[in-house]
Amino acid sequence: MKYMNTLDTNTNEEKRSLSFVEQFVEDDIAEGKNGKRIQTRFPPEPNGYLHIGHAKAICMDFGVAEKYNGVCNLRFDDTNPSKENNEYVENILHDISWLGFKWGNIYYASDYFEKLWDFAIWMIKKGLAYVDEQDSETIAKQKGTPTEGGVPSPYRDRPVEESLELFNKMNTAEAVEGSMVLRAKLDMANPNMHFRDPIIYRIIHTPHHRTGTKWHCYPMYDFAHGQSDYFEGVTHSICTLEFVPHRPLYDKLIDFLKEYDNTADNLNDNRPRQIEFNRLNLTYSVMSKRKLHTLVDEKFVSGWDDPRMPTLCGMHRRGYSPESIRAFISSIGYTKFDALNDVALLEAAVRNDLNKRATRVSAVLDPVKLIITNYPEGQTEEMEAINNPENENEGTHAITFSKNLWIERADFMEDAPKKFFRMSPGREVRLKNAYIIMCTGCTKDADGNIVEIQAEYDPNSKSGMEGANRKVKGTLHWVSADHCVKAKIREYDRLFMVENPSADDRDFRELLNPNSLKLHDNCYVEAFLTEKHPGDYLQFQRTGYFMLDPDSTDDQLIFNKTVGLKDTWSKTINK
Numbered sequence: 194m195k196y197m198n199t200l201d202t203n204t205n206e207e208k209r210s211l212s213f214v215e216q217f218v219e220d221d222i223a224e225g226k227n228g229k230r231i232q233t234r235f236p237p238e239p240n241g242y243l244h245i246g247h248a249k250a251i252c253m254d255f256g257v258a259e260k261y262n263g264v265c266n267l268r269f270d271d272t273n274p275s276k277e278n279n280e281y282v283e284n285i286l287h288d289i290s291w292l293g294f295k296w297g298n299i300y301y302a303s304d305y306f307e308k309l310w311d312f313a314i315w316m317i318k319k320g321l322a323y324v325d326e327q328d329s330e331t332i333a334k335q336k337g338t339p340t341e342g343g344v345p346s347p348y349r350d351r352p353v354e355e356s357l358e359l360f361n362k363m364n365t366a367e368a369v370e371g372s373m374v375l376r377a378k379l380d381m382a383n384p385n386m387h388f389r390d391p392i393i394y395r396i397i398h399t400p401h402h403r404t405g406t407k408w409h410c411y412p413m414y415d416f417a418h419g420q421s422d423y424f425e426g427v428t429h430s431i432c433t434l435e436f437v438p439h440r441p442l443y444d445k446l447i448d449f450l451k452e453y454d455n456t457a458d459n460l461n462d463n464r465p466r467q468i469e470f471n472r473l474n475l476t477y478s479v480m481s482k483r484k485l486h487t488l489v490d491e492k493f494v495s496g497w498d499d500p501r502m503p504t505l506c507g508m509h510r511r512g513y514s515p516e517s518i519r520a521f522i523s524s525i526g527y528t529k530f531d532a533l534n535d536v537a538l539l540e541a542a543v544r545n546d547l548n549k550r551a552t553r554v555s556a557v558l559d560p561v562k563l564i565i566t567n568y569p570e571g572q573t574e575e576m577e578a579i580n581n582p583e584n585e586n587e588g589t590h591a592i593t594f595s596k597n598l599w600i601e602r603a604d605f606m607e608d609a610p611k612k613f614f615r616m617s618p619g620r621e622v623r624l625k626n627a628y629i630i631m632c633t634g635c636t637k638d639a640d641g642n643i644v645e646i647q648a649e650y651d652p653n654s655k656s657g658m659e660g661a662n663r664k665v666k667g668t669l670h671w672v673s674a675d676h677c678v679k680a681k682i683r684e685y686d687r688l689f690m691v692e693n694p695s696a697d698d699r700d701f702r703e704l705l706n707p708n709s710l711k712l713h714d715n716c717y718v719e720a721f722l723t724e725k726h727p728g729d730y731l732q733f734q735r736t737g738y739f740m741l742d743p744d745s746t747d748d749q750l751i752f753n754k755t756v757g758l759k760d761t762w763s764k765t766i767n768k
């Protein structure tokens with residue numbers, strides 16, 4: 194796999210050259226294909242939640258339709274009831290909307306079960322399909338290898354009548370799962386393994402989330418996907434590279450379908466064109482739904498929306514904006530070779546976007562008391578805090594200043610080196626939005642731990658005053674001890690310890706980072722944060738971006754750390 198770790202800085206969409214997919218689409222439009230109509234689809238199987246890999250496909254499918262004035266529909270590829278359900282359908286719809294896309298229609302492969310069944314019957318009658326009564330292992334063994342032809346099934350040439358009767362039997366409650374399959378009769382010697390009499394129907398008795406117990410026999414992906422594209426009038430069926438070897442079969446089955454479907458539609462050039470691009474793979478993560486299911490089922494994470502998950506709902510909960518995910522996907526682009534994308538690029542895109550959106554607030558994660566000894570006891574002042582220096586229109590909010598404050602423990606050092614621009618006895622710093630203070634000393638407990646720091650403030654140095662112009666090297670954030678709120682903070686690290694867990698021989702569960710979640714139980718945040726909700730983008734000044742977690746209650750605020758600031762502070766404060 195090629196390792197990609199550069200951020201494409203060409204953000205000017207106009208200048209960006211066409212992706213190869215767009216080039217194909219433009220060629221088709223230029224040739225006047227499909228009456229220049231563009232129709233795409235995003236075809237999730239409702240057997241899990243969407244992850245950032247799906248977002249890449251979504252951005253392509255919807256992006257092409259939008260760019261060329263076409264439509265992108267949703268189609269749930271629901272052909273395996275044993276793994277699918279409505280909860281997944283609902284969440285997929287929700288996550289696509291959250292990403293910012295609008296679909297045309299919602300279709301289901303299960304809408305076509307009847308049509309597909311009839312088409313399969315036609316295939317049998319034409320001598321193009323037969324029922325095989327061997328078990329799946331035997332069938333797999335007979336497939337041969339890419340360089341060696343396969344062995345024909347002993348049932349390959351059974352009479353059409355027999356296959357028809359057995360196919361009907363396959364669709365009854367009495368049929369035993371695995372006892373029979375329907376196979377397309379193609380070419381057991383074809384170098385393309387997908388042509389060696391692929392299985393096109395199998396018996397499944399688990400009730401289907403939409404059709405209930407009506408069916409006992411379900412089409413395989415290859416017998417449903419292309420046909421569904423055809424039924425809907427999809428013009429460009431965009432998918433990922435693993436489907437390249439399926440394409441000849443995709444085209445072949447559409448040939449048969451056009452022969453079978455002798456309607457007026459057949460007279461035009463209605464034929465979906467499959468185009469493949471590379472999957473998204475992220476460092477320190479996994480994308481396989483099977484593995485994500487395991488993480489959830491075996492409780493390695495709190496759920497599909499655990500903020501460490503690569504799922505869209507996890508990223509949403511963590512505080513990633515949909516815009517940042519789309520910017521990241523646009524920056525990595527679409528190619529014809531598989532790559533591993535650096536998660537740091539995603540984080541950079543998140544930071545870049547949240548810098549424009551986040552409200553700046555004050556929160557102290559690892560607090561130590563700071564007493565302003567010359568500030569009157571009981572006095573308070575409402576300081577003006579700018580909500581977002583990137584956007585003046587967002588105005589200001591008030592933060593209360595008083596004699597007793599909390600600051601970060603890491604912002605004080607008793608014997609500090611020269612370059613330590615924070616608090617140390619005899620040195621001046623500014624308190625953000627407030628005064629310049631001079632540190633005068635600290636108090637320790639019997640074990641030598643610092644329990645309190647003292648300082649004096651300069652009453653003429655309030656931000657905005659004349660005396661405020663004096664240069665001080667450091668600015669610290671703070672909250673007032675009597676005017677703040679307690680909070681818990683969940684800080685996240687990479688879910689996996691190795692860069693590419695999927696390429697590792699060990700069980701992926703052994704590769705999990707045991708320190709991917711760090712709890713800060715004793716944080717203080719400014720009172721303004723009680724007005725915030727999950728979904729509000731926040732920057733805890735000098736620390737990082739944060740979002741309120743839905744687990745919060747009126748009595749207990751809980752924040753998720755979205756991503757640190759790209760700032761030298763982050764090294765000292767966050768580690």
Ligand code: ATP
Pocket residue numbers: 235236237238239240245246247249250431432433471472473474480481482483
């Ligand atoms: P499964 O592991 O169950 O096959 P899948 O990841 O292929 O799952 P689907 O629901 O079948 O999931 O995927 C829907 C669409 O999303 C498909 O077109 C697929 O190609 C695309 N897709 C899935 N994973 C990625 C990925 N990592 N990068 C880009 N596109 C992806």
Ligand code: MG
Pocket residue numbers: 238
């Ligand atoms: Mg799939």
